[in-house]
Amino acid sequence: MSNPLEFPWLTTLVLLPLLAAFGIPLIPQSRWVRWYALAVGVLDLGLMIYAFGRHYDLQNFSLQLAERFAWVPQIGFDWSLAVDGLSLPLVLLSGLITTLSVVAAWNVTNKPRLFFFLLLLMYSAQVGVFLAQDMLLFFLMWEIELVPVYLLISIWGGPKRQYAATKFILYTAAASIFILVGSLAMAFYGEGFSFDMAELSTKSYPIALELFVYTGLLIAFGVKLPIFPMHTWLPDAHSEASAPISMILAGVLLKMGGYGLIRMNVGMLSEAHVYFAPVLAVLGVVNIIYGALAAFGQSHLKRRLAYSSIAHMGFVLIGISAFTELGINGALLQMISHGLIAAALFFLTGITYERTHTLSLDKLGGLAKQMPKTFALFTAGSLASLALPGMSGFVGELTVFLGLTTSDAYTPAFKAGIALLAAVGIILTPIYLLSMLRQVFYGAQDPGLVVESYLGDVRPREMAVALCLLLPIIGIGLYPRLATQTYDVTAVAVASQVRSVLPTEIVQQPFFPFPVQPAQVAVLSMDMEK
Template identity: 40%
Template structure:
């Protein structure tokens, strides 16, 4: 069942890319959307057959691959990866649906999007360190090309910067994975066979350092964040949806799966520093967002701040806070995708994203009233207004983190207030007031332009009112993971006390 999630988009990419004759962009888009929709529906089928109470990997697949390297084709899904798989399937469909039918080289474009989906899906399913790394690197080239070919005026600079940062991330992650296997005496890279609990604390700290920086670049955390605003500004709207909604989650997923889960003793030792790092990212991202006049760049900087909440919750290491990490990842994926979609519509219709140019877009007669209304919904969700998924995810993060790191949690809560500040600035400048003379006679907005954001808005409200529909898939897995971590940390502390005595 799990291999189908990889093979379907892979075969779809091959079919589209090697289609023997020239075909219209509209036909290619529809074909890619069919493939992505079937893949998404298959993730839903898997979710319906998933048993939340089982904390082990479900639908596991294992095949030998390159035995001399210790590489095996091991796939599995649990409560940590399942919500992210469904999110990836949904946002891939939305990205393809939102793509321009008249874009150049459509066969290459849609093939790359499907290959990007293959890499992300494989990374979430991989139960082998080396297999994860291969899928993690697979998504690098498609995203680089999608920015470099179909991006904005400075697309070459932004794509190259993304490539360099992500390549460094991959090198650090691979070095840490190799160290984990070799130093722990493992015979292969399978997660189930690794025993890292016997490693000395100093060794664990060194390995965890590589994982933290490697995945910290991907998240991204300050000061490794500078590639993200450039990539978002130059990428097309559908690519920004995938980048913010899914690809950043590879970093936070990696921290949980390979950092906290494999090296719990070192993770507990560094937890206060990680919580402080989260505060820096949250406040810096929010402060930079306030200073922006480009709507897309403001949303990009907001992602840096909101992903810092995930690090705070993971550092706290309580069952409630770690549950909040998954909730926050899904919440941010839905909200950021919606905001980027709406900013894309504004840019397409008004010809500008500059807050000094666009004004009064909420005008009911000559503006973009429905888009403005949806933007208000997205802003309210991002600012943590009750009744929306952004509120419940941040509440769980803060409630679970406060008993462990009260000062850091309170400082991160300031970031929530700053979120309201910069998004209110966006709404006030772009949507309220008199319609700017520079953006009059706006083209008509069709329901096809609004549909993707409407779908996300509905999900944001549904999960805000009924968060248990989301958390029930994850909570047992997270509880088991945190229990194991706490046992290891307690045993290590007892050993340290005895050694001191």
């Protein structure tokens, strides 16, 4: 730690859920476990809000609350944690959604001790990923997070849960090897070695090495985001996972991929990012259009929402590729917005399944009269997802578009092409989402559909979870600074850094010249007080 007298806030945030998880076997009655898990989640979230509210300076773009301990000094492996504008909003998002998922899992009766143990373990790993400032620690937290997700799907999932869980672990575990390989390549280049991210970001690497590491990290984070064609595990995982796990999967885990791309690919490998940025823009458009078109063909409610998530993550890629403050800002805002919206929609899907025991759009129908509150909440979530003005989805996508169209790194023709194709996806989104609402809540009800009317409409517990997600969505939509103030200065710093390696000739080419010669590189200044 920079000051041994300071309280280790970040270490506490990471280890509290982990240590609390090992206290679950000591709880005498299993029905108390859910209350215990909820108390841990609320406590950790409360500590996040207190620590960041009291000790984090929103006007400082550097790493703050840094804590560093020599863990395995023989290999340079340190327990190194810090927070900045890239990680702070995602840590809070993780705390909120994971705590709400505990409430969503209130009725779990099959092995509740193991279920909530894995949930708290995953909570700890998620926070660790966003706070880690050592590459090996980042990799360790990334790997730890995979195990609970695999078990939570394979034990508490649907009929094809084993297939979905195995596919998830094969895709994500295999891809994460590239994080380790890239970490080792950067750490051992030059004299000495270090896994400290801040130190690695100051090294000067040969462009060939940067391109190699960037490619590996793009694969690792691209699987998690996910990027087409590395996305196929996601619809299967969502369709088989229970609602609380889908909330975390869509609300937090996908954001790890976007966070990794900004933190490492853009922030640490800026010169390689110059080569890959137009590729990311094209992949973002592919994600948007492919995800929207694929959603049309889904007759399973959660699979349709899963492909919707793939489409929305395309905007994150476009924002990252823009080379502007607005682009980075929009990418982060889109991640926060989608995390809240997707968690709300998957939670409401779980309510629908609990009452009807089916998620087949062909079998659902006419539920609006029997479940009017669920219908109203589902409509609100869907309108947010299709980027209705006044909701966070609109602000996120608009900021990404502005970030791209105001960039001087691309020709007008390239920007117009990307914007036009992305707009096609925006047009398709309300069509498949509103048709989903029509199929579920309107029309004639299938004669074979049995609605558990004794369960009633949305209960107070369920309403509380839905409102905790929908109110921030509306709040950010009406006043975006609720979210953007946490990372504004960091977005400026990241955009300034990556723009500093832009070649001047790039503005005359629809795509970046390849390869860029050192003589072509010119430093472009950026007003940090903008």
